[in-house]
Amino acid sequence: MPEGHTLHRLARLHQRRYAGSAVEVSSPQGRFAASASIVDGRVLERSEAHGKHLLHVYGPDATVHVHLGLYGKFAEHQHPVLTPTGLVRMRLVGATHWTDLRGPARCELLTDVEVAALRARLGPDPLRKDGDPELAWAKISRARTPIAVLLLDQKVIAGAGNIYRAEVLYRHGLHPLLAGRDLPHEVWKDVWTDLGVLMRHGVRTGRIDTVRPEHMPEAMGRPPREDPHGGEVYVYRRTGQPCLVCGTPVAASELAGRNLYWCPTCQPA
Template sequence: MPEGHTLHRLARLHRRRYAGTEVAVASPQGRFAAEAAVLDGQVLRDAEAYGKHLFHDYGEHGTVHVHLGLYGAFTEAPLPATPPVGQVRMRLVGRAHWTDLRGPTRCELLDEEQIDAIKARLGPDPLRRDARPDRAWERISRSRSSLAALLMDQSVLAGVGNVYRAEVLFRHGVAPMLPGRSLDRALWTEIWADLVGLMRAGVRTGRIDTVADEHLPEATGRAPRQDRHGGEVYVYRRTGQPCLVCGTPVEHAVLAARNLYWCPTCQPG
């Protein structure tokens, strides 16, 4: 599932390419056809992201809410547009570019009240300037749940997914099963600041890199990471491989149906 930086990259791209002008909207698949008919030829006012949610604002005509889920994706290309391929839920055509959306969990036209309700259910997003990390701390500091579970709870913290969860805990030497209420407030402040920096870098580069310069392949002589997700990471999807810091094999477990990775030496329980 795409993490928050991916949605913020999409929001920036769609704002730059389509906002402020009339756009053509269609649903070749047909599942968004009625909504597309309302929006076709209207001005896309803005695009923004909140956590793993993308919003296309059409003013009084409503806002398109997109959640990509596990399989959703946008494909982008310059005009002229080519015939749709596969199950295209929504096609958006601007002055010089077009984009197709396939396989999202959500693609729906909502009013302002419905959009506000979605945002109200989400915790603070480290990539938003209006984020209030104290809101997340209030939940974490009272919870018996593990930090690993809390960081993935979008009502606690919006936009953090499996990769950022595993990597930020490693970078701060925190055992993933530590109860939230056992976390030190100063350490939470450091974790939040680190998430802001890591996720902003992800927006800039389009990949998740969490490894310090001294642990990069160029510095250590090891082979670069070979993984479809890209990016240099410490523990994510490195089960059984030696920790880049101490050499201990990376551990793996399943928590709440999601894979969890950590180093038992660098993140002692």
């Protein structure tokens, strides 16, 4: 599932290409056709993201909400517009570009009240200016739940996924099973800030890099990481490989149905 930086990257792209102008909205597949007809021809006021949710705001009282889930993908194109192929849930056509959406978990038209309810269910987003780390801290500081679980709970923090979860815990020397209530407040503030730095880098580059300059391949004389997820990381999907800092084999297990990665030496219990 795409992590939050991907949705913010898409939101910025759609803001540049479509916002402020009337757009054509359709559903070649048909599943979104009734809702698409309501916003077809209207001006897209803005495109924004909150966590893993993309919002195309047409207003008044009309916002297209997209959650990509595991299989959803946007395909971006320049004119000319071609005949749809495959199951296109939503097509967006502007003056110079067009976008097809396939396979999302959610693609729906929401009222302003429904958008407010959606956002109320989500935790603060490190990539949003209105993201407040104290809202997340209020939940973390009371929880017996492991910090590794809390970081993936979108009701606590919106946008972080498994890669950022594993990497930010490593970067701050935190064992994944540390209870939220045992995390010092000052450390939480550092984690929040670091998440924002890492995720903003992801928005700019389109990939997840979490390794500090001194541990990059060129600095260490090691080959670049080869992985479909891309990017240089410390522990994510590096099970059994030596830690880039201490050489201890990276450990892995499953926690709450998700794969967990950490260095037993750099992140002691």
